[in-house]
Amino acid sequence: MIAIIDYGAGNLKSVQHALTTLGLASEITADPEKLYQAAALILPGVGAFQNAMVELNRLGLVAAIKENAKLGKPILGICLGLQLLYEKSYEQGEWGGLGLLSGEVIRFNTEWKVPHMGWNNLIKGTESAFGREITADDYVYFVHSYYVDTKNPEEVLFWSDYGCKFPAVVKKDNIIGIQFHPEKSGETGMKLLKSFGEMML
Template identity: 55%
Template sequence: MIAIIDYGAGNIKSLQSALTKLNLESCLTNDKQTITNSKAIILPGVGAFKDAIDALNQYGLVEILQQQAKIGKPILGICLGMQLLYEKSLENGEWDGLNILEGIIKRMDDSVKVPHMGWNTLAKQKQCSLLTNIDDQAFVYFVHSYYVDKMPADQLVSSCHYGVEIPAIVQKNNIFGMQFHPEKSGKNGLMLLKNFGEMI
């Protein structure tokens, strides 16, 4: 069973529907025991970084996510959920993240329209089983204003260009992140979620 972390961060029913379509059992939960007993974790999220990290702290989920990451459980962060995995964010201040991955979340340059909203391509940067049956330059759906900077280059799986090179898929061992929304990305998004399911 995949635990989808439920901390009040937006509508995540579409993500659960996508997993159900793939015959991947999941549940929305903020229960520590359920999270501990799960085979994998998905950390979704939309909205503001500070609100999200405050909610995770309020539910007592920061330490449990850090522990589960440390013991090797597969964890997938999606959109804001990916950003929360990093050391800190510079969104409207400076806020500590989960510190599971190295990097800083910063705002996109005003040389492009912000937020970055709509379809963009994934440029493969390294081989990863998450990309099985995903073509180079495959389209996925983005909605975000912030991106990860100063991350280790060897953890970059795919990127997209939008003013700057934006890390779109990242991986460090059992930890994965997708800056876009796979549940809104048609067949490519479903394939990525299927591949994550097969890695569990």
């Protein structure tokens, strides 16, 4: 079973529907104990970084996420959920994240319209078995005003570009992050969720 972490924000039902379509059992939960019982975790996200961290702490989920990560359990962060995996965000101030990955979250500094919203293509990064069916130039659906400035570019499996190159899919061991919404990204997104499900085998 995959635990979809509920901290009051995120496309929880659409993520769950995508998993169900793939034959992957899941449960939406805010109970830290359920995270230990699950085979994998998904941290979805829509909204502000600070609010998300406040709620994760209030619900006692921060320690549970970190401990499950240390146990080697597959963990997937989606959109804001990816950003929360990193050390720090400068969204409306300066806020600490989960620190499972090394880097900072910064705002797009571009003449292009922000937020970056809509379909954009992927650019191949580091080779990995994860997402092996994804090809360069596949299009996926983004909605974000901030992006990750990673300290470890070798962890980036796919990049995208919106006035600057930014990580779209990252992986470090059992930790996966996807900046776009796989549940809204058609066949490409479903392939990535399928690859995540295969990490539980």
